[in-house]
Amino acid sequence: MSALSGWRAAIRIARRDALRAKGRSALVVAMIALPVLGVTAADITYHSASLTTAEKLSAELGSADALFRDPSMGGGPIEQMPEMDPYQPVDQDSTGTKPDSAVDLAAVLPPGAKSITQQYMNATVTTKYGIKNTALTELKTADPLVRGMIELVNGRFPKTDSEMVANEAFLKSSGLHIGSQTTVRGAGRTFTITGSVELPADLKHDYLYVNPGALIAPWKQAAAKDRTMEEPQAGTVDLLVKTAGSTGVSWKDVLAANKKGVLVESRRVFLDPPPLSEVPMASHGSYQAPGKGMKVTAALATVVAMAMLEIVLLAGPAFAVGARRSRRQLGLVGTCGGNRRHIRAVVLSGGLVLGAAGAVAGTIVGLGLTYLLRPLIESWAGQRFGTIELHSGELLGIAVIGLVTGVLAALAPAIVAGRQPILESLTGRRGVRRSSRVMPVLGLIAIGVGLCMAVLGGLSGRATSVSVGSVIAELGVLACIPVIVGSLGKLGRFFPLSPRLALRDAARNRGRTAPAVAAVMAAVAGTIAISTYTASTQAEQDYGRHSSVPKGVVSINADTYGERADPARALALARKVAERDLPVKGAPATINRVWAGSDCNHFPDADTSNCGALDLVRPAANNCPLLAAGGKTLAAKLSADEHKKLVNSPKCKDAEYPDTMFGNDGEIVVGDAAVLRVYAGMKDPAAEKALAAGVPVLLNNAYADADGKATVKALHSYIAEDKQNRKLHPGKARSTVTRLAVYKAADRYAATPGIRMVMPQATADRLGLHYGPTLNVYATTQTPTDAQVQHFNGGVSQAGNGVSLQQNDTSSGTTDITMLILALFSGVVTLGAAAITTGLAKADAEADLTTLSAIGAPPRVRRTLSGFQCAVVAGTGVLLGTAAGVVPAIAVRLTDMHRALANMRLHPMDSAYTPIVLPWQTIGILALAVPVLAGLLAGVFVRSRLVLARRAG
Structure with a gap:
C-alpha cells in the first residue's frame, strides 16, 4: 500500500468516525472555528474600517471635485503638498499685503465650475435640558455635491432660513427630536429641526447645519448695529467645487490657485499625485514622504503566538478523548496489519478533517457576523465602513492556520494512541501508568527560560524574544499541569462527598483533566494578557493627560x-x-x-x-x-x-x-x-x-x-x-x-x-x-x-x-468599560471551554458514573459531581491562566518602557512612565464568579436520571 493510499484510507476512517460521533465532532469544530471566526471578523473589520483614498475623499468632499479654502494668509502666494497638508507661505517673512483681507475664492475657480459654500462656527444652542456648545455649519445640505459627506437619515433637508438639520449624536445628547426648536444664543435666532443626518466619517460628535446666509451674515449685521451684541466667531468660507466636464481640478489648477493665496484639496490630485519634482514645496527638503510598511510589534507577535497555542490547547482535549473513545476501532486497525504509523495517521486525519471543517465554518460565520453586526461595529468605531473588504489571501491564510493548528492539536493524542498496546485497545482497559517525572522538571526549566527570554526581550525591545519567551513559559506551565492536577486529590479529605469525588477523579484521570485545565488556562491567559496591557496603557495615558x-x-x-x-x-x-x-x-x-x-x-x-x-x-x-x-x-x-x-x-x-x-x-x-x-x-x-x-x-x-x-x-x-x-x-x-x-x-x-x-x-x-x-x-x-x-x-x-x-477630564472613562467587556468576553470563553472540556470528560467517565449509580448513589450526586468537576477544571485553569497571562503583558510593557526610555534621553522632559497595572476587576470575575457559574450550569443541565447500561470488561 502506498503512503498516499494509506492516508486516503485514514482520512476516510476519520471522516466516518466524525459523522458517527456528531456531538463530539461538533464540539471540536466549534473549538477550532471560534478563534478562526474571531480573527476573520477582526481582519474584515480592520480592512473595512480603513477607508481607501477614494472613500476618504467622499467623506471630506462629497461628490465635489475639490475644496477651495482661504488659509487666512492675506492673499500672498503659498505652496502646498498634493494632499493639501502641509502648506506654507512662499515668503516666510510675509503672509500677504493685507493680512486681514479675505481672498476672493470664486475668482480662482476653473472656467465653468460650479460651487457651493460652507462656513464653520461654534455655537451655543438651547436644548431640552438647558444649553450646550456645538459645531454649526452653514451648508446647503440638500445639494447633490454633499452626498457622501452628509447623508439624510430621517425627515427632510432645510428649505427655509428658519430650519436646520442635526446629526444623531446631537439629538441624543440634547434630548431634542425632529420637529423640536432650538435657539442659537447670541444671535437670538430660533430654528426648527426638520431632519436628522449623519456624517459617515464621524458618528460621535455633535453637528448642526443651516442654509448658507441663514445665521452668520444676519448675526454680523445685527452686531454691527448693536455694540452690546457679541459678534459670531466664524471661520472663513470654503467652496465645494464641481468642474465642467469630468476632468476635475488638475495640479496645474492647484498651483495657479496657490499663487493667489488659495489652498486646494483636489480629488484628482489625491488619486493621481504629481511627481515630487513638480511640487515646489518638496524641493525645499523640509518634506518627508510618509513611510510604508508595518513594523511587527511585541504586542502583535505575542497575541498571534498565544492565539495559535490557544487553538491547539482548546482542541487537544477533544482529540484525546476522541482517540480514547475510538480505541477499540484503532485496536482493530492494528489486528488487521496496521502499524503504529497507520494508527497515528487515523488520529491525525481526524485533526485534518475536523480542522478543515472548523476553519471553513469559522471563516464563513465570521464573514456573516461581520455583515450582521456591521451597524454595531460602526457605532463603536465612530465611522461607517466604505465597503466590506475581503482580502482573500489573508482569509485563506487564517483558514490554513486553523487547519494546521487542528492537526497540531491531534498530534499528541496521535502519538499516545500509537503507543497503546492492541490488547488494551480491544478490551477497553487503560492500564496503570505512572506520571512522567521528566516532564515537570522540563516544565520548570521551560518556565525559567521563557521568563528570562520574555523579560530580557522586553528590556532590550525585541518583539520576537518576548513572544517566543511567553509561549515557552506557557508551555512550561502546561508541562507542570499533570503534577498540579495530581496534587488536587490530596485536598479531597477536607470536602464533602461530591467535591471529594470530583477532586480525586481529576487527580486519578490526569490524562483527561490536564488537557481540560490547559484549555481553560489558554482561554484565560489571553484575556488576562490583553486586560493587563490595556489597563497599563490606559493608566499611562491618564497619567500624561x-x-x-x-x-x-x-x-x-x-x-x-x-x-x-x-x-x-x-x-x-x-x-x-x-x-x-x-x-x-x-x-x-x-x-x-x-x-x-x-x-x-x-x-x-x-x-x-x-x-x-x-x-x-x-x-x-x-x-x-x-x-x-x-x-x-x-x-x-x-x-x-x-x-x-x-x-x-x-x-x-x-x-x-x-x-x-x-x-x-x-x-x-x-x-x-x-x-x-x-x-x-x-x-x-x-x-x-x-x-x-x-x-x-x-x-x-x-x-x-x-x-x-x-x-x-x-x-x-x-x-x-x-x-x-x-x-x-x-x-x-x-x-x-x-x-x-x-x-x-x-x-x-x-x-x-x-x-x-x-x-x-x-x-x-x-x-x-x-x-x-x-x-x-x-x-x-x-x-x-x-x-x-x-x-x-x-x-x-x-x-x-x-x-x-x-x-476634571484626565480619564477618558473607557477603562472600566473596556475591562468589563474583556472580563465578560473572557468569562464566556472560559465557561464555554470549561463546559466543553467537562462534557468530554463526562463522556470519557460515563462508565464510572454508571457504576456510581449502580451502587446506590442518588441522582443528585450525578449532578453535583458534574458541577464540581466543571468547577475544578474552570477554577484550576483560571488560576493558572492568570499567572500565565501576566507574563507576556509584563514583557510587552517592558518593551514599551525601553522605547520610552530611548525617547526620554532625546527629549529629557518627555515621560518614561510605563506602569504595569493588574486588572483586578477582570481577575476577580474570572477567579471567583466564572468557576462558580460553570459549576452551577453543569449541575443544572447534566442528566441525573439513571440510564441502564452494561459495563464492558
Whole structure:
C-alpha cells in the first residue's frame, strides 16, 4: 500500500468516525472555528474600517471635485503638498499685503465650475435640558455635491432660513427630536429641526447645519448695529467645487490657485499625485514622504503566538478523548496489519478533517457576523465602513492556520494512541501508568527560560524574544499541569462527598483533566494578557493627560474681560444654580484673582502697555536640571522611576510649560482655608492656621529660597482709563520686590493645577495688591453628566456668556468599560471551554458514573459531581491562566518602557512612565464568579436520571 493510499484510507476512517460521533465532532469544530471566526471578523473589520483614498475623499468632499479654502494668509502666494497638508507661505517673512483681507475664492475657480459654500462656527444652542456648545455649519445640505459627506437619515433637508438639520449624536445628547426648536444664543435666532443626518466619517460628535446666509451674515449685521451684541466667531468660507466636464481640478489648477493665496484639496490630485519634482514645496527638503510598511510589534507577535497555542490547547482535549473513545476501532486497525504509523495517521486525519471543517465554518460565520453586526461595529468605531473588504489571501491564510493548528492539536493524542498496546485497545482497559517525572522538571526549566527570554526581550525591545519567551513559559506551565492536577486529590479529605469525588477523579484521570485545565488556562491567559496591557496603557495615558482642575472638583469661572464684566454677580447667580443642578457637596471655595496696578483684562480697549504686572520669582538654584545644558546627559543616567520622580518634583513640575490659572499673573491667588481643602485637597491644620495668621501657603516649594522665603515682584502701574484706582494711587509707577515668609506645603501639592501660592487677603492688602472673586470651586460626589452640564448652562444663561464650567477630564472613562467587556468576553470563553472540556470528560467517565449509580448513589450526586468537576477544571485553569497571562503583558510593557526610555534621553522632559497595572476587576470575575457559574450550569443541565447500561470488561 502506498503512503498516499494509506492516508486516503485514514482520512476516510476519520471522516466516518466524525459523522458517527456528531456531538463530539461538533464540539471540536466549534473549538477550532471560534478563534478562526474571531480573527476573520477582526481582519474584515480592520480592512473595512480603513477607508481607501477614494472613500476618504467622499467623506471630506462629497461628490465635489475639490475644496477651495482661504488659509487666512492675506492673499500672498503659498505652496502646498498634493494632499493639501502641509502648506506654507512662499515668503516666510510675509503672509500677504493685507493680512486681514479675505481672498476672493470664486475668482480662482476653473472656467465653468460650479460651487457651493460652507462656513464653520461654534455655537451655543438651547436644548431640552438647558444649553450646550456645538459645531454649526452653514451648508446647503440638500445639494447633490454633499452626498457622501452628509447623508439624510430621517425627515427632510432645510428649505427655509428658519430650519436646520442635526446629526444623531446631537439629538441624543440634547434630548431634542425632529420637529423640536432650538435657539442659537447670541444671535437670538430660533430654528426648527426638520431632519436628522449623519456624517459617515464621524458618528460621535455633535453637528448642526443651516442654509448658507441663514445665521452668520444676519448675526454680523445685527452686531454691527448693536455694540452690546457679541459678534459670531466664524471661520472663513470654503467652496465645494464641481468642474465642467469630468476632468476635475488638475495640479496645474492647484498651483495657479496657490499663487493667489488659495489652498486646494483636489480629488484628482489625491488619486493621481504629481511627481515630487513638480511640487515646489518638496524641493525645499523640509518634506518627508510618509513611510510604508508595518513594523511587527511585541504586542502583535505575542497575541498571534498565544492565539495559535490557544487553538491547539482548546482542541487537544477533544482529540484525546476522541482517540480514547475510538480505541477499540484503532485496536482493530492494528489486528488487521496496521502499524503504529497507520494508527497515528487515523488520529491525525481526524485533526485534518475536523480542522478543515472548523476553519471553513469559522471563516464563513465570521464573514456573516461581520455583515450582521456591521451597524454595531460602526457605532463603536465612530465611522461607517466604505465597503466590506475581503482580502482573500489573508482569509485563506487564517483558514490554513486553523487547519494546521487542528492537526497540531491531534498530534499528541496521535502519538499516545500509537503507543497503546492492541490488547488494551480491544478490551477497553487503560492500564496503570505512572506520571512522567521528566516532564515537570522540563516544565520548570521551560518556565525559567521563557521568563528570562520574555523579560530580557522586553528590556532590550525585541518583539520576537518576548513572544517566543511567553509561549515557552506557557508551555512550561502546561508541562507542570499533570503534577498540579495530581496534587488536587490530596485536598479531597477536607470536602464533602461530591467535591471529594470530583477532586480525586481529576487527580486519578490526569490524562483527561490536564488537557481540560490547559484549555481553560489558554482561554484565560489571553484575556488576562490583553486586560493587563490595556489597563497599563490606559493608566499611562491618564497619567500624561493634563486637567485644568483637580480630580473630584468642578470650577465655575466668571469672565473678567471688559468693563461690563461683573464676576461677583455672575458667581452669586451661578452658586444657586450649581447647588441645584450639579452633584456638588458642601459650600464652595472662592478663588480671587490678584493683580498689581491696573487690571489689563478690565480695560481691553485701552493702551495696556503701562498695565501692572505681578510675578512669583523662582530662585535660579531651583530650576529644573532636565532643562539645563546637561539635561540629556542627566536623563540618560536615570531609570524610568527616577525620571518620573524628578519630573514630578517641585523643581520640574510645569517648568517646561508653566500652568497658571489666570494667565501670566495667575500663579498667585487670594483665598482662605476652603481653597486649600476643596481645590488643593490639603487637609493640613498647620497650613490653615498659617493662612489665618496672614502667612501665604506655598504649594510649590521650588519658589522658596534657601531661607524658606518666597519673592513676589510687582509693578504698580495705572492707565488713564482706570480712574478709580488712578485717583487712589496718583503717583508714578513703582516696582516692588518683597520676600515673604511662607508655609511650604508637601511636595505632592506642586501638581495642583494653575496655582503656586495661596495668599491671605491681609497680605494682599499690605502689599498694595488688588483682588476680586473670579471662580468658585466645589467638591463633587460624581462627575457631572452631559445633561447636568446643560441644565447648569441653561440656568446661568442670565449671567450672559461670562460663566463657564470646568471639570476634571484626565480619564477618558473607557477603562472600566473596556475591562468589563474583556472580563465578560473572557468569562464566556472560559465557561464555554470549561463546559466543553467537562462534557468530554463526562463522556470519557460515563462508565464510572454508571457504576456510581449502580451502587446506590442518588441522582443528585450525578449532578453535583458534574458541577464540581466543571468547577475544578474552570477554577484550576483560571488560576493558572492568570499567572500565565501576566507574563507576556509584563514583557510587552517592558518593551514599551525601553522605547520610552530611548525617547526620554532625546527629549529629557518627555515621560518614561510605563506602569504595569493588574486588572483586578477582570481577575476577580474570572477567579471567583466564572468557576462558580460553570459549576452551577453543569449541575443544572447534566442528566441525573439513571440510564441502564452494561459495563464492558
